[in-house]
Amino acid sequence: MRRIAAAILVLGTVALTSVTPARAAGNDDVNSLGLDASYSVNATFDWHARTADVRTSITVRGSKPWTSSVLAFNLQTLRIGHARLGTTTVNGQDVSPTIDDQTVLVPLDPPLAPGATATIEIDYTGQLSANPNPNGYDWGFAATSTYLIGYRWIPWLSRTTPFNNSADGDPSETSTGSHVHVAITADPTLIFATTGEQSARDGDTRVFDADNVRDFNFAASPSYRTATRDVRGIAVTAYYSALSGSTMLDVAARAINDYTSKVGSYPYPAMNIAEVGPWASVESPGLFWMADNVPGHLLAWTTAHEVAHQWFYATVGNDQTLEPFADEALADFMARNLLDDFVPSQCAPDYLDRTIYNIGGCYPWVVYVQGNLWLRSYRDAVGSSKFWNGVANYYAQYKFGIGGTRQLLDALDAASGKTQVHTQFPRVYALPIPDLPFGALPPL
Numbered sequence: 001m002r003r004i005a006a007a008i009l010v011l012g013t014v015a016l017t018s019v020t021p022a023r024a025a026g027n028d029d030v031n032s033l034g035l036d037a038s039y040s041v042n043a044t045f046d047w048h049a050r051t052a053d054v055r056t057s058i059t060v061r062g063s064k065p066w067t068s069s070v071l072a073f074n075l076q077t078l079r080i081g082h083a084r085l086g087t088t089t090v091n092g093q094d095v096s097p098t099i100d101d102q103t104v105l106v107p108l109d110p111p112l113a114p115g116a117t118a119t120i121e122i123d124y125t126g127q128l129s130a131n132p133n134p135n136g137y138d139w140g141f142a143a144t145s146t147y148l149i150g151y152r153w154i155p156w157l158s159r160t161t162p163f164n165n166s167a168d169g170d171p172s173e174t175s176t177g178s179h180v181h182v183a184i185t186a187d188p189t190l191i192f193a194t195t196g197e198q199s200a201r202d203g204d205t206r207v208f209d210a211d212n213v214r215d216f217n218f219a220a221s222p223s224y225r226t227a228t229r230d231v232r233g234i235a236v237t238a239y240y241s242a243l244s245g246s247t248m249l250d251v252a253a254r255a256i257n258d259y260t261s262k263v264g265s266y267p268y269p270a271m272n273i274a275e276v277g278p279w280a281s282v283e284s285p286g287l288f289w290m291a292d293n294v295p296g297h298l299l300a301w302t303t304a305h306e307v308a309h310q311w312f313y314a315t316v317g318n319d320q321t322l323e324p325f326a327d328e329a330l331a332d333f334m335a336r337n338l339l340d341d342f343v344p345s346q347c348a349p350d351y352l353d354r355t356i357y358n359i360g361g362c363y364p365w366v367v368y369v370q371g372n373l374w375l376r377s378y379r380d381a382v383g384s385s386k387f388w389n390g391v392a393n394y395y396a397q398y399k400f401g402i403g404g405t406r407q408l409l410d411a412l413d414a415a416s417g418k419t420q421v422h423t424q425f426p427r428v429y430a431l432p433i434p435d436l437p438f439g440a441l442p443p444l
Contacts, residue, residue, distance in 0.1 A: 033402060035068070046186075062113050065114050079102045085104065173317065184207075227249060236273070271307070279291055281294060328367050
């Protein structure tokens with residue numbers, strides 16, 4: 001969730017705009033989603049000089065019944081951290097990768113065959129932002145006087161994905177890595193909140209490990225206070241300074257209990273909540289960030305929303321660029337249903353399968369708010385038991401994989417026994433958009 005709380009707080013109407021994503025000339029889209037991989041990362045961050053040196057070794061297994069001559073890795077620091085690629089190797093041999101926007105394309109010769117493995121090493125150096133722009137993205141790779149931040153800083157199996165978008169959305173879709181091993185050398189005064197759990201420390205180097213995650217992010221600060229609570233055997237820890245750690249833990253506990261009973265169990269041994277600067281509240285597997293300027297009356301909703309993302313986005317992935325409904329609308333419905341805190345949309349009714357590239361400033365009002373209200377109406381129409389059975393079935397079927405809007409709707413329809421074409425989703429159902437007027441949305 002990016003800057004959405006602030007947008008909803010403003011309660012202002014914003015005109016729809018459209019942005020066509022630019023592709024780098026001569027590069028075909030490459031999709032490496034679904035391939036199995038493990039990651040080993042050695043990174044050095046100079047908090048005061050705001051520099052980073054990151055060396056990543058990725059073991060990729062040909063787990064699909066086709067060969068892959070090019071692998072695509074998402075690396076947002078190409079856009080937010082002035083990343084400069086160094087050595088790139090495949091099975092120890094130097095190769096020349098291609099950069100396409102925020103994607104590193106690594107050639108394979110010979111191609112990766114089904115059942116085979118390849119080890120890719122991607123090294124880069126980067127510059128962290130000293131004064132992140134709250135309305136930009138550079139807070140995702142930042143070293144301020146208070147925080148060291150890393151977001152989507154590890155090259156990760158993905159697909160060619162344009163970064164620029166008019167919705168301030170999350171321009172990413174990534175595969176689940178079976179194991180991630182991260183060694184970070186940084187200022188010893190920093191207290192780290194990360195995806196996964198710390199497994200070792202040697203001087204200034206901390207080691208973290210995580211299983212079945214689709215990215216690995218962190219926030220660190222020397223001023224963190226911590227509070228931990230056991231919830232269903234999950235170690236939930238709040239790393240906080242200005243926000244209320246007890247409130248976040250209280251809401252997180254309520255959310256974990258509710259979502260577990262309705263949807264399925266939380267898959268990780270720990271959940272970390274990290275306060276960050278006045279930038280954005282953002283989800284990661286086993287971790288989420290809370291902006292330190294979240295208003296008190298929105299703290300519960302923001303916490304519940306980010307906890308819900310541990311089920312939908314972290315455990316069940318989706319295309320967050322072209323199908324944000326699948327995680328954002330569902331996560332927001334789960335949070336608002338828990339808190340009984342629904343709000344009206346401040347934008348005109350629109351199609352719910354909008355992408356982050358073609359919706360502009362109405363993104364939160366349409367995808368989040370109109371989306372969660374549509375899900376509430378669906379639940380009311382088919383009954384709570386059938387609705388949650390559908391959500392639970394979707395969760396179970398696509399756990400650690402990649403679902404999507406159509407897969408979610410099909411699971412809901414199958415559980416309710418009301419298989420249908422939902423006219424609010426014309427792109428998903430390939431309906432003729434001109435034949436679907438705006439205004440009062442059609443009934444279920």
